[in-house]
Amino acid sequence: MKKKFWLTFLIALIAFSALFAATGHYILNKDSVAYQGEEDNLETEKKIEDKGEILFLLMGIDDQDGSGGVAKVKEKKIEGEDSHKPTGKRTDTMILCKFDFETGDITMLSIPRDSRVNIRGRKGKERINHAHSYGGPYLAMKTVKDFLNLDLEYYVTVDYLAVREIVNAIDGVDIDVPRRMYYNDPTDNPPLLIDIQPGQQTLDGDKSLEYLRFRSYPDGDLGRVAAQQLFMKEFMNQALKPKNILALPKMVKTYYDYVDTNIPLNIIGKGALAANKINLDNMKTATLPGVGKYIGDISYFIHDEEGTKQIVEEMFENFLLE
Structure with missing residues (x-):
């Protein structure tokens, strides 16, 4: 029974990303304004129970230069500052995630970072990954809400530095790299060198970051999204x-340091109780349909409106706005 409990807890920890942040806050006895009051929690819990599932936006922030990222946003919350203020950090990955508490099913829709959309308070359309730099996770979430016409209220933001720590904690990720990945930019801050040979291999934390940051695919951002989906799975x-249960304390500490979320603690606990139902083989993943296109000298991803409407309706029917 005890072994099953820990295995269930670990599954929740990995599959339901928000659990990392909340568990860290709970274990380390930290206060955070990210969690709502008791009355709001009860109202939120009832709303989610009626749906039987939760929708949240998972965002990856690339903070290789060490200038803040997720940590900076969390510091603003602790100090009581407005988390809608500019962060200067663009989202490198955006994935719309749905978790079903009854079945344990996970649904994930990747949104290409170069998607051309309207952002509140900005003139003209821009890349969707700019939203976070203009107004933090809430503006990014509202941008996706407007873009896809969905009732989206929650987010989870993960600093890519967490990937390095967690991958090292589990002794690397074994993956079949589909192509040679080479890119060198000595002018980047810090200088960026990506060099990974194709084929089956175990990527450590640093190589995993290189894998996730590589962008030079024949089909542009779509190729990168597919590679990220493969890595995540x-x-x-x-x-x-089971052997990675030993890495649990380090995972909790890492996700406390590098993950931010506004999902209430009681809802995260509800997700943990449903963890034993999760079957990763049944995880549904998709990417917004569309094509890459230059407008002026800027490369965008132009989504297919009909195709996008269809896939959003199929995957997130219960969250469509009228």
């Missing part, structure tokens, strides 16, 4: 192995 499958 392999990472989750391997992190769920």
